[in-house]
Amino acid sequence: MAKASNHDVYFVPGLFRGLRVLEILGAAETPMSLSDIARAMELSRSSAFRLVYTLRQMEFIREAEQANTFTLGARVLNLGFAYLNQQPITAIARPILANLRDETGVSTHLSVLEGDDVLYLVSHQARSGYVSNMRTGTRTQAYASAIGWCLLGNLDEDELRVFAAHQNWHRFTDHTPMDPASLIARVTEVRETGFVISRGFREPGGSSVAVPVRDHSGGIVACVNLSGPDSGFDFDRMESFYLPLAQTAAQEISRALGHQGG
Amino acid sequence: MAKASNHDVYFVPGLFRGLRVLEILGAAETPMSLSDIARAMELSRSSAFRLVYTLRQMEFIREAEQANTFTLGARVLNLGFAYLNQQPITAIARPILANLRDETGVSTHLSVLEGDDVLYLVSHQARSGYVSNMRTGTRTQAYASAIGWCLLGNLDEDELRVFAAHQNWHRFTDHTPMDPASLIARVTEVRETGFVISRGFREPGGSSVAVPVRDHSGGIVACVNLSGPDSGFDFDRMESFYLPLAQTAAQEISRALGHQGG
């Protein structure tokens, strides 16, 4: 992340640093002390003290069991849920995906493209067996998954080239594209077929079916997907059973967003 | 909410107000303009301008479709879900149940459904008298106790039928259900009332009050219960004293898990 310029006349450093405290606490695996926070932010203890003092008073952070250490407080959740609830697509998709989960027995998700990432907005876990690690609020690199390719289908040729040009390629599986050309090829392919069935594209042993959701303008605004371990899917029925159900759900959401036809 | 004192030496006003901007935008139903925000916060436009400027630069808020209006940005989601992922239910529940134990004088427990069993995660023994045999890590068959019926309320109709179909029925007390139909009846009843008060259901002479805990998805993820020997409870006050306290504790835990409302 680009460091905020101190010369920026309109910048409020107290706010900037306070939010960074929250993010650092969010990324931390264990509660942090005041000094931990100061070190992590390369800030004087006295300044960190004031930030922590303010955040604690607002209940955005709270003391952990161990004295003088802090974790995020429940109040940050309200912000997250407020965001989710403001995305009208989540309200529309939630019951449809719950139903899709019950029909198929595997986990269902709705995701959107947010910057370079796939952001999961709605997530219904399979009732039994495998529990996916893609919870609501999770982010994953768009270039590396079938869901990402599906969502990237919304970019036009130029945008896609720009996107592809600045990725940090990392091989997750043998299917991970490792250069712009192969990513573009994948996206193009998905755009034409209108769905992806993946088997271990993002994680070995994990499979998924992904279908785009379109709004009134016809653009791809989200992606419905089924996911689970290979063992949770019946591969012979991928196209005959899982795919049509996912398509029906995606169409239902699309229609609710004003998508015509289809 | 108490207004932050301006005389408070350690307070960082910029942070306080910036977070309030986020909360106001979170509570708003439509995007807000700079002036809207300034009005809502009773703040000068110039100050609101600087806050909005900073938040936008950090991508905690973003411009809505309509120019010069703002909504929450996706980055707030990271905070909310970082909180959820790092708050194990046990850490949240422990102090709350310790307090509940002190208020009621009887043993308090938090349990989850694990396979076909009730698994006790947190356990606070009554300070005096009877000591329950339900320690942390203990398992009991879910079908046979009030706590189990409470937790089974999370299963849907089909799942519950499947569950009920493969139990090895064993009569612990006269109250133990001995066939699928009576188990399903019990679970349905508890789901509707929202609590169970049991007297010797699992063990003769042992009583309990059980209340479900729900997470952000609304599902039942755990169960708070009070338990003790009949001699430890004042039966006339089960509904008037013990139950409300247990419900308050369960609500507190639920809220910390992101359960909205209620």
Place this chain on the structure above:
DNA sequence: TGGGTGTGTTTAATATGCAAAACATAGCGA
């Protein structure tokens, strides 16, 4: 016992964030 290091907290000089007021622009109705 005593020095060393770490912690959270307080202070006070100064660097800086703040808001009133001025500015620029846009929209609207008469």
Place this chain on the structure above:
DNA sequence: TCGCTATGTTTTGCATATTAAACACACCCA
């Protein structure tokens, strides 16, 4: 067309937030 009002933006003197440094306390090891 002209005023009137509301908007986002910029400026600037003043009030105040900030941080280096000092403080108090706890802990550890020699």
